[in-house]
Amino acid sequence: xxxxxxxxxxxxxxxxxxxxxxxxxxxxxxxxxxxxxxxxxxxxxxxxxxxxxxxxxxxxxxxxxxxxxxxxxxxxxxxxxxxxxxxxxxxxxxxxxxxxxxxxxxxxxxxxxxxxxxxxxxxxxxxxxxxxxxx
Amino acid sequence: xxxxxxxxxxxxxxxxxxxxxxxxxxxxxxxxxxxxxxxxxxxxxxxxxxxxxxxxxxxxxxxxxxxxxxxxxxxxxxxxxxxxxxxxxxxxxxxxxxxxxxxxxxxxxxxxxxxxxxxxxxxx
Numbered sequence: 001x002x003x004x005x006x007x008x009x010x011x012x013x014x015x016x017x018x019x020x021x022x023x024x025x026x027x028x029x030x031x032x033x034x035x036x037x038x039x040x041x042x043x044x045x046x047x048x049x050x051x052x053x054x055x056x057x058x059x060x061x062x063x064x065x066x067x068x069x070x071x072x073x074x075x076x077x078x079x080x081x082x083x084x085x086x087x088x089x090x091x092x093x094x095x096x097x098x099x100x101x102x103x104x105x106x107x108x109x110x111x112x113x114x115x116x117x118x119x120x121x122x123x124x125x126x127x128x129x130x131x132x133x134x135x
Numbered sequence: 136x137x138x139x140x141x142x143x144x145x146x147x148x149x150x151x152x153x154x155x156x157x158x159x160x161x162x163x164x165x166x167x168x169x170x171x172x173x174x175x176x177x178x179x180x181x182x183x184x185x186x187x188x189x190x191x192x193x194x195x196x197x198x199x200x201x202x203x204x205x206x207x208x209x210x211x212x213x214x215x216x217x218x219x220x221x222x223x224x225x226x227x228x229x230x231x232x233x234x235x236x237x238x239x240x241x242x243x244x245x246x247x248x249x250x251x252x253x254x255x256x257x258x259x
Binding site: 040112 | 156157187189227228
């Protein structure tokens with residue numbers, strides 16, 4: 001079976017969060033991830049999609065294969081054109097939330113993956129990129 | 136996807152059958168709070184064996200549900216958290232604090248029966 005090189009899911013409502021994490025899980029399985037890693041990837045994508053729904057209303061998730069030398073893995077990009085994060089360092093603190101949630105979304109997601117990167121500009125939107133390498 | 140809720144004696148058993156959206160989870164919470172009153176249930180088991188992702192929202196909603204039901208007089212037990220789901224939850228910092236969790240349905244029912252006996256003894 002040929003592996004799709006990229007999967008895109010547009011995120012507009014809470015049901016899209018479920019679709020995004022299911023897509024991420026099956027894409028990761030095609031890339032050769034297994035067991036615990038599949039759950040971890042699906043959970044990370046769930047949090048990323050949730051951030052889009054909560055803070056921006058809509059956006060998109062792109063899932064693709066990642067490679068760095070001999071390392072192979074998965075890369076997930078969550079993009080929105082929402083209000084942006086004014087203080088990224090603060091948003092990465094456990095328990096910090098502007099909407100009364102648990103505040104575990106971003107810092108929690110970071111703990112689940114190997115690479116984590118946030119680019120955000122107030123008034124323009126936020127892009128969160130994660131990578132997880134196959135062991 | 137609605138979660139079927141079975142009534143078994145004093146207990147309610149909700150077994151999640153498929154991936155749930157946020158809205159489905161909130162519906163489950165409200166439905167359980169309602170039925171605990173309607174059936175005067177003393178215990179509730181939520182079976183999450185097939186749940187493959189427990190993110191911050193699902194965790195928080197289950198925790199709220201358990202606390203709500205306790206205030207309504209019913210003890211809640213979450214059963215069936217899979218090992219990889221448990222691992223992801225711990226990494227995320229989700230511990231379901233203050234909520235009783237048991238390995239499976241059988242253990243959950245045993246726990247509720249013990250609680251009931253304890254309650255009956257206290258009432259004597």
